[in-house]
Amino acid sequence: MRYGHISKQGDPSLRWIMNQAAQTAKWTPPYAACFEQIAHRPGRKIATIVVARKLLTRAYHVLRKLDAIQQPKEPCTTA
Numbered sequence: 001m002r003y004g005h006i007s008k009q010g011d012p013s014l015r016w017i018m019n020q021a022a023q024t025a026k027w028t029p030p031y032a033a034c035f036e037q038i039a040h041r042p043g044r045k046i047a048t049i050v051v052a053r054k055l056l057t058r059a060y061h062v063l064r065k066l067d068a069i070q071q072p073k074e075p076c077t078t079a
Contacts, residue, residue: 022052031055 026035031051038047 018052018056019048021055022048025055026051 025031035047038050
């Protein structure tokens with residue numbers, strides 16, 4: 001697996017917020033194992049970025065599922 005740098009594209013505020021969230025999330029059980037596994041080889045800073053990306057991915061999927069649930073159903077019309 002390759003661990004690269006984070007892109008400088010996008011909102012810098014969002015990158016900062018996700019980095020701060022990852023600082024806390026890396027000690028919680030769902031992310032701690034991933035953090036520890038990566039922290040041994042590439043380093044702790046890169047492992048924190050990996051956790052931030054995992055948080056963003058999970059948030060994306062939750063919001064996408066929520067959006068699909070809230071979409072109004074098309075009424076069935078028969079002519």
